[in-house]
Amino acid sequence: MTHPNITPIVMPKWGLSMKEGTLAAWHVEEGQTIVPGQEIMDVETDKIANAVEAPDGGLLRRRIGEVGLVYPVKALLGVMAPAETSDAEIDAFVSDFAVPTAGGGDEDDGPVHHFVHTPSGRLRYAMRPGEGTPTVFVHGFGGDLDNWLFNIDAAAAAGPAYALDLPGHGGSDKAIARPGLAALAEAVAAFMHATGLSDAHLVGHSMGGAVASLVALRGDGLVRALTLISPAGLGAEINAGYIDGFVAAESRRELKPVLKDLFADENLVSRQMIDDLLKYKRLDGVPSALRGLASAMFAGGRQTTVLTDRLAALSIPIQVIWGARDAVIPATHAKALPHAKVEIVETAGHMAMMEAAGRVNDLIRMQTQGAA
Missing domain, CATH: 3.40.50.1820 (Alpha/Beta hydrolase fold, catalytic domain)
Known part of the structure; x- marks a missing residue:
């Protein structure tokens, strides 16, 4: 099922060796409008902590990631969608979202170095x-x-x-x-x-x-x-x-x-x-x-x-x-x-x-x- 009006916020991938990151902080609240380039959260890896900038803009309808927890790269952390998008549609999007698993044939599974x-x-x-x-x-x-x-x-x-x-x-x-x-x-x-x-x-x-x-x-x-x-x-x-x-x-x-x-x-x-x-x-x-x-x-x-x-x-x-x-x-x-x-x-x-x-x-x- 596709959800063309819904934009996911995911755990970013910084560099070839990053497999997971800790969500250290949210800088935006549900119901807040996000603009591209805005710092929306902090993520920590085993290399460094840094702010994550939003690549896309939209209305933050739901924060899914919990501060302090570790998530794999590309895991769903939040959802942006227009106000007219129903909660049921967002629920369906979250339910359908496939969280990547190690060794799952991802394009990044090749040699790191x-x-x-x-x-x-x-x-x-x-x-x-x-x-x-x-x-x-x-x-x-x-x-x-x-x-x-x-x-x-x-x-x-x-x-x-x-x-x-x-x-x-x-x-x-x-x-x-x-x-x-x-x-x-x-x-x-x-x-x-x-x-x-x-x-x-x-x-x-x-x-x-x-x-x-x-x-x-x-x-x-x-x-x-x-x-x-x-x-x-x-x-x-x-x-x-x-x-x-x-x-x-x-x-x-x-x-x-x-x-x-x-x-x-x-x-x-x-x-x-x-x-x-x-x-x-x-x-x-x-x-x-x-x-x-x-x-x-x-x-x-x-x-x-x-x-x-x-x-x-x-x-x-x-x-x-x-x-x-x-x-x-x-x-x-x-x-x-x-x-x-x-x-x-x-x-x-x-x-x-x-x-x-x-x-x-x-x-x-x-x-x-x-x-x-």
């Missing part, structure tokens, strides 16, 4: 299929492909989307022969060649922004457009205390205050996030890789590579997104490229793609579609 062998080592990546211009996500210092868990699925609406772990990070090989931006840019280019990608939209965060910029500056057709989120490489200033603290931290007590610099909302620094990073930092090869990168890129507490003059000569579209409350790299660097489209996100810190995922995703899609 893939690996490719390159001259830069074995690199881990995630991908989502799509039609159109490909998007490649490049994370920052100490990050991994899960930094894009709120973004990779949305980007696939405009074309195939990829997120990789740079050497020294995530599930990729930890050894970096010559630590520095050049080696990481070589790795991204090698990844793109190995996976058959070219003429792509590169999205880089922080250190990954400088890496993506260097790939674009190669001028070999790999990059069609750039989106740089709080990127390194647009000025010399950086919070050296964050870099040094991240590299040195060996315990939860040492790492937690450092990670607070990443977010405008410090509550996003979860225990699971801290534990995952500590586990990563204790892997063989990681401490030396991080020290090598920090020494090469942030010597003396400054960024050693500034790319503004070279980027100014690029003819491809460039957009810069910055959290106004960034405590790692100053948002004033967003003005360094006069020809770039600039968006300042007032509510976000250094991790705007997590704290303001809806807005950032819109900007990424528009840049991808505009470059097509």
